[in-house]
Amino acid sequence: MKMFARSAAIAVMAAWSVSSAFAAEPTSYQFEKVADGVYFGKPNMPGRMDCNVMVVVGDKDVLLMDGGTEKDSAQKLLADVKTLTDKPVRYVVNSHFHFDHAGGNEGFGADVKIITSEYSAKRLSGNPYAGITFQRFFGASGTQPQALATMKADLAKETDAAKKADMQARIKGIEEQMAVLKTAKARTGDIVVKDKYIIPRAAGEIQVLYMGRAHTGGDLTVYLPKEGIVATGDYMQNGLAYMGDSYLEEWPKTLEALKGLKFDLVIGGHGPSFHGTTKIVAYQGYLREFAKQAAAMKKQGVSADDASKRMDLSAFKGEFPQAATGAPLPGVIRYYEILDGKDTP
Numbered sequence: 001m002k003m004f005a006r007s008a009a010i011a012v013m014a015a016w017s018v019s020s021a022f023a024a025e026p027t028s029y030q031f032e033k034v035a036d037g038v039y040f041g042k043p044n045m046p047g048r049m050d051c052n053v054m055v056v057v058g059d060k061d062v063l064l065m066d067g068g069t070e071k072d073s074a075q076k077l078l079a080d081v082k083t084l085t086d087k088p089v090r091y092v093v094n095s096h097f098h099f100d101h102a103g104g105n106e107g108f109g110a111d112v113k114i115i116t117s118e119y120s121a122k123r124l125s126g127n128p129y130a131g132i133t134f135q136r137f138f139g140a141s142g143t144q145p146q147a148l149a150t151m152k153a154d155l156a157k158e159t160d161a162a163k164k165a166d167m168q169a170r171i172k173g174i175e176e177q178m179a180v181l182k183t184a185k186a187r188t189g190d191i192v193v194k195d196k197y198i199i200p201r202a203a204g205e206i207q208v209l210y211m212g213r214a215h216t217g218g219d220l221t222v223y224l225p226k227e228g229i230v231a232t233g234d235y236m237q238n239g240l241a242y243m244g245d246s247y248l249e250e251w252p253k254t255l256e257a258l259k260g261l262k263f264d265l266v267i268g269g270h271g272p273s274f275h276g277t278t279k280i281v282a283y284q285g286y287l288r289e290f291a292k293q294a295a296a297m298k299k300q301g302v303s304a305d306d307a308s309k310r311m312d313l314s315a316f317k318g319e320f321p322q323a324a325t326g327a328p329l330p331g332v333i334r335y336y337e338i339l340d341g342k343d344t345p
């Protein structure tokens with residue numbers, strides 16, 4: 001796949017050199033052409049947390065599915081999109097309100113319209129950085145500061161020059177991102193999607209759909225019916241999604257609605273893309289089994305912490321290797337909340 005992305009990038013460069021003397025290679029995202037005017041962009045920024053993007057070149061302008069984790073990644077993305085097309089970015093869809101998907105909003109100008117779900121609009125009007133999810137990753141004892149401390153300790157012991165350079169690049173990336181996030185400001189939606197928003201396009205329309213609660217209270221899908229492509233943010237990824245803000249009982253139903261669309265390629269919010277519905281069916285099974293086991297544990301008075309260690313979802317490790325051991329704690333905590341009647345995380 002890396003090979004394909006590289007050759008696609010070269011092909012794009014070649015096409016561009018005809019029309020522009022200033023075409024460059026993307027520096028922060030690796031693009032794979034998945035249809036005419038449609039690109040799957042994977043972040044290529046060592047150490048940082050960033051999300052996948054989909055770039056759809058329209059008749060006069062460009063739509064992005066997710067706009068990066070903070071204003072720096074948004075600006076890097078804008079620069080990289082210029083290596084694909086000279087049309088301006090006009091729309092940025094937020095797959096959901098999580099900072100690593102909607103934090104880039106503030107990096108776009110007022111001429112760029114942010115498209116969100118009703119729920120995301122509400123969350124982004126408040127302070128999403130105060131929420132538990134951001135704190136779990138970037139709070140004082142979050143995973144990113146911890147990873148940074150570990151990397152720095154490992155760097156001091158490393159003697160191999162190449163490995164040292166690689167570690168230094170990752171340390172630099174994470175430090176830069178942490179610095180930008182210190183002053184991050186949420187920007188909410190300009191266009192709020194209730195259930196469906198259509199952007200016409202001569203090559204085939206772009207549909208932005210809300211099909212139910214899942215990974216969060218408001219996940220959007222970008223659907224290209226003619227190309228048979230869906231971009232699903234975090235509610236359907238190649239791997240297991242974070243579940244700390246999720247609606248576990250509704251999630252498989254939302255996936256059922258997704259399966260009702262006609263598509264082959266699925267671009268999730270993180271990790272590689274995939275084809276078909278086999279993985280989606282497996283994920284529905286995983287989520288239902290997760291709910292069943294967690295509910296049984298709660299009924300027995302088992303703490304969320306212990307339940308996450310005792311639950312066994314290894315039956316799903318074929319499609320999801322991470323399912324081999326236990327169940328992620330944020331998902332168990334969140335489902336316990338739901339069972340206690342706490343609808344909003």
Ligand SMILES: [Zn+2]
Nearest residue numbers: 096098234242
């Ligand atoms: Zn998310």
